Every structure is written in C-alpha cells, then in structure tokens.
Amino acid sequence: MRKNHLNHKLRAYNLQEILIVLAIIGILLLLALPRLMPLISKTKSLEAQTQLKQIYNMQTTFRYMHSKYSLDFDEIDFEAPNTVNQNGTANYSYEITEATGSTFKAVATAVVDFDGDGVFNIWEIDQNGNPKQVVKD
Template sequence: MKRQMKHTTRKKGHVKAFSLAEILIVLAVIGILIMLVVPNQTAVASRAKSIEAQSALNNVYTLQYSYFLQYSKYASELSDIDYVPNKLVTEGGRANYRVELIESSTTGFRAKAEAVVDFNGDGKFNIWEVDETGTVKEVQKD
C-alpha cells in the first residue's frame, strides 16, 4: 500500500498571526502581574535602605560606648565622639538618613536616624533609634 501525502495549500498573501484581541488580552494579563509584583519590590527596597540607618546607629553606639569608657558619661554632640555623617541625598550625597542625638546624660543616650526620603510615597518617613544598651529599633515604618 502506497501512502499518499496530503498537501495543504495556502492562499497567497495569507499569513497565520495573532489577532489584535489576543494580543490585548496577553498585554492585560502581563500588566496585572506587574501591578502585583511592583508594590512588593518597593517594600524590599525600603528594607534594604533601612540597613543604612541600622549601620549608622550601630556606629554611633560604638563611638558613644568608647566615649563613656573614657569620660564616664555619654557625649552630648556627635562631633564629641568624632562621628562624621555622610552627605545626604538631598544635598547631593548618597545617605538616605539624617543621624542625630536626641538626648544624652551620664547614664544613657538616645540617637535617631530619620529618612530624608519617603521611600514608598505614603507621607511617612522611616525612623530608627538606638540607646545606651545598643538596641537598634524601628520607631516609625515607612
């Protein structure tokens, strides 16, 4: 038995393609997926930037502790412990947090790092604090 091959013929000029409706449906699905992922990415970026605040406050704690061992009191100014803050992004630098001492005494201190940029656009600025125990905690989430 001889098998015959079936030949299909195409009309001249007719090419298989997706319709406009099919392409729009695919684009809509991709758009929905992007909208679901992007808010999660801003939270990740905000958490990553908060590491800058934690690191700066750990540095302040270490410098304050050294100062306390020398003078039996905590410094009342960042310049007393030779802390030099990085230039802020609002001033053309790279730092996202402004570090400052809130209070200082012979028995303790509190310092804070406050964001100068609203990372997620909600109107709140991220704030971290450290005290004489070295505990760094987030006071206000962004």
C-alpha cells in the same frame, strides 16, 4: 560574479514589535512593584541600623574615656554622611537627642519617603545598643 549587497534584506524587529515588548515589560513592572516596595524599604533601613550601631560604638568608647555620653558628633568623632538632599548617598539624617552620664539616644530619620505614603521611617538606638524602628515606612 559579485553579489549586490544593497538588495540583501536583514532580519530585524520593527518599531511596533519593540513598543509592544516595552509595554508588556512596563505592565509586568507595575504588577511587581507593590510587592517589592517593602523589600526595598527594609533594605534601605539597613543603612540606618548600621550607622546607629556605629554611633553606639563611638558613644561607648567616649563614655569609657569621659564617664558620660556626648550630645556632639564631633566629640565622638562621628561624621554623618551627606543625605541625598545634600547631593550625597545617605537616605537618613542622624541626631543625638539625649545624652547624660548613663544614657543616650540617637535617632535616624529618613529623608526619603520610600513607598510614597507620606510616612518617613525613623530608627533609634540607646545605651543598650539595639536599633529599634520607631516609625515604619
């Protein structure tokens, strides 16, 4: 005898059950997100620190060769990554704001407001090679 598969019911979730589960997950995310924002900002700031250390290394090499620091990224062979505003992946824009024979200062400014408070994160590095957070997001 052949069984009729059309009359056989499958166990499944209905639309209401799935919507209730999604609503609960959404509420849990809303509760957890404020606690995660500082961690997200801290993680994204690692990009600025890494790039600023790279600028420091390139500036140091340039100074050994030319006895001065440079204001130009091309002279030190640093290529700034494209920001998210330029269809890239970088969250910071980079600039050398000061360069003399014995000092330099480079700044990384966030192009994204990580926590939505209107304050953009800013990091800087100088000839001493220690990145410092100037404006905390």
